[in-house]
Amino acid sequence: MAAVDLATHPGHLARRLQQAHTLLWSTLVSEEITSPQFAVLNALAGTPDIDQRTLGEAVRLDRSTVADVVARLARRGLLERVRDPLDGRRNVLRATGEGARVHARLVARTAAMNQVFLAPLDEEERGTLLRLIGRVADAAEKVRGER
Amino acid sequence: MAAVDLATHPGHLARRLQQAHTLLWSTLVSEEITSPQFAVLNALAGTPDIDQRTLGEAVRLDRSTVADVVARLARRGLLERVRDPLDGRRNVLRATGEGARVHARLVARTAAMNQVFLAPLDEEERGTLLRLIGRVADAAEKVRGER
DNA sequence: AAAGAATCGTCAGTACACGGAGCATTTTCA
DNA sequence: TGAAAATGCTCCGTGTACTGACGATTCTTT
DSSP: OOOOOGGGOHHHHHHHHHHHHHHHHHHHTOSSSOHHHHHHHHHHHHSOSBOHHHHHHHHTOOHHHHHHHHHHHHHTTSEEEEEOTTOTTOEEEEEOHHHHHHHHHHHHHHHHHHHHHTTTSOHHHHHHHHHHHHHHHHHHHHHHHTO | OOOOOGGGOHHHHHHHHHHHHHHHHHHHTOSSSOHHHHHHHHHHHHSOSBOHHHHHHHHTOOHHHHHHHHHHHHHTTSEEEEEOTTOTTOEEEEEOHHHHHHHHHHHHHHHHHHHHHTTTSOHHHHHHHHHHHHHHHHHHHHHHHTO
């Protein structure tokens, strides 16, 4: 008894949303490159030669997860990871030519997938959804940063 | 070059939202019981004696993940898992007294946490966010179900 | 210049999350 | 009723995601 309606729990909804997205991604975008992997390639496309910590901040992956994702991409030859000769603590990251090509190819597909994903909503609602999620996530991440 | 703005990607936002939620959950609700574990106890509170497949459908966990989560809860004595004597394929699940007590205690905390989580939004926006996410997730899960 | 603090990364452990293969047990149907 | 199909679960492999402990390196401060 006394079961709660999980449809009023944003955390549960967030998990469902992400699961649905992951599934759609694998069918409409790529089976090899995951969404977090794309985020990494995307960040590197905009800002090459950053270290793992900076990259993680940009795509919101913690240090351990960044290391995992980067290792997978490096193993497949999509990015290079080199010890910074000027600062022996850092790994400097850079997409390879192949990595850049893969990224470029996927950009169009992600846009198409987003259309399908948000198809149940009209144009105004789509903007609202993105904005509302962004505000909640931003606020929560700010609290975290102050720790 | 040609980097995309991930703030326009609902999948990326969904991941950030879920990460933020997980962190808040562990500080405001429980460090031992996770959100998916709570969802399982909650479903069992409403409908005892269901099998893993039915449970997974209710809380949106696939068969493998349900098995994992259920095993953890069983190990801690929060639920019982018994082979159905009438159908040897099923595991019948039921929360223990301790599991029911844990669930009841956490219900109040989850409500409080949701308030904090959605604090950046006003009352109307909160409803809007829940409804919009629900519609997108429902639609995506329906497609999946038709497979 | 040396001690101490801060920073970046790795490693181990835990917990979701998914698909494919395989197993045991029903159910269906010829 | 006996073979075939369907069902529920487990096991395995892969990929996020986080924390704590640790090691190496750099920066600060005296």
